[in-house]
Amino acid sequence: MSVITNNLFRVGNFVKRTFFGAIFAVVLIAGITLHTIGFLIVFLAITLLGTFEFYQLVRKANCSPQIIPGMIAATILFVACYLNARFHQNILFLLFTLSVVSIPIIELYRKKETPFTNIAFTIMGLAYIALPFSLFSYMTYPFSDNRFHSEIVLGIFLMVWANDSGAYLVGVNFGKHRLFERISPKKSWEGSIGGAIVSLIVAYICSIFCFDLSLWEWLFMGAIVVVFGSLGDLIESLLKRSIQIKDSGNILPGHGGILDRFDAILLVSPVVFVFLQIIHEYFR
Structure with a gap:
């Protein structure tokens, strides 16, 4: 009976996580792209x-x-x-x-x-x-140029999500060597490599549909996402570990708080900003 209860709980948690994750993604993408x-x-x-x-x-x-x-x-x-x-x-x-x-x-x-x-x-x-x-x-x-370029911000989020998803899937199935066990025991080097590959693939796809940046600029930005997104995740984990909590909040059922969802972005954003400023100053 307990096995059935546990399975039902996992299914219910997965449905809740998927539902609220989909709403979150729709609102965020609409905010980025519509106006x-x-x-x-x-x-x-x-x-x-x-x-x-x-x-x-x-x-x-x-x-x-x-x-x-x-x-x-x-x-x-x-x-x-x-x-x-x-x-x-x-x-x-x-x-x-x-x-x-x-x-x-x-x-x-x-x-x-x-x-x-x-x-x-x-x-x-x-x-x-x-x-x-x-x-x-x-x-x-x-x-x-006073024109709203939603594609760049959308691309950043797509690469961050790709990095997180790739790292999770590869890490769960093949992860053996811990990346930073003191702060985040579940993260592995194998997962990080998997996330990097998926993120760079998404960067390549973005370069096909968005001409604001060239292929090498998208790939470089993908590398920024991989390195600084992973560091941002670890830093937020360090914050939570220092005050002994699991999630930063509960505003997104099944997903934790705002900082849990945007931890990678907090370091990616400033570095991408500097990168785009350099491009604008020296290569445009």
């Missing part, structure tokens, strides 16, 4: 949810980040990057600077036991969560 305002709404929401989730997590480390000032600064940063990428306006960056400067000033009046830890984690939320998502605005307007 620039849709991109603004979806990614701003993800930025705020991720920043809030991060602040809730670090509270478990016996500190008190400034949640409301941090969320306000994250909002300003995202909108400032969007307006700068699309319309080349810089005025909101001044307001963002003031919002960051206000964080240590506010801490003077909070009378908390760990003031500098609170300041550090509040600003860390902006650097680790809000900034990577904000930089996606520059990837949708990468060439200063």
Whole structure:
């Protein structure tokens, strides 16, 4: 009887995970591809949810980040990057600077036991969560032509998903040599190689359908996804292990939290941003 119950539980969990995963993918892809305002709404929401989730997590480390000032600064940063990428306006960056400067000033009046830890984690939320998502605005307007380029951001996510899926499937079936056992005991070198191969195949396919980047640029970006996506996954695992939790949240049933779903993106985004800036500056 227990065997039947366990099997039913696994099936139910798989159905739930698939259902919510499909909804998540549809909303994200729609936000990326349909319209620039849709991109603004979806990614701003993800930025705020991720920043809030991060602040809730670090509270478990016996500190008190400034949640409301941090969320306000994250909002300003995202909108400032969007307006700068699309319309080349810089005025909101001044307001963002003031919002960051206000964080240590506010801490003077909070009378908390760990003031500098609170300041550090509040600003860390902006650097680790809000900034990577904000930089996606520059990837949708990468060439200063005022045209919305959804293909690049969509390609990044497809390569990240391909890397994760390939690493999981190969690792489960063939993984023997641990990649970073101290932080993530289940990850293997075999899985990483499998993920890399699948990700580069997706990069090649992207080059066929998207002409914004050449084949070598897509493949190079695929390599960035493989290396920094894996590191981003390990860093988020390190965060969770340091506060002894399994999932960063439960906003996505069967999938964990926002940080669990976007851990690879948090490191991939800044590196891809730099890569695209170099291309624009020296090769276009």
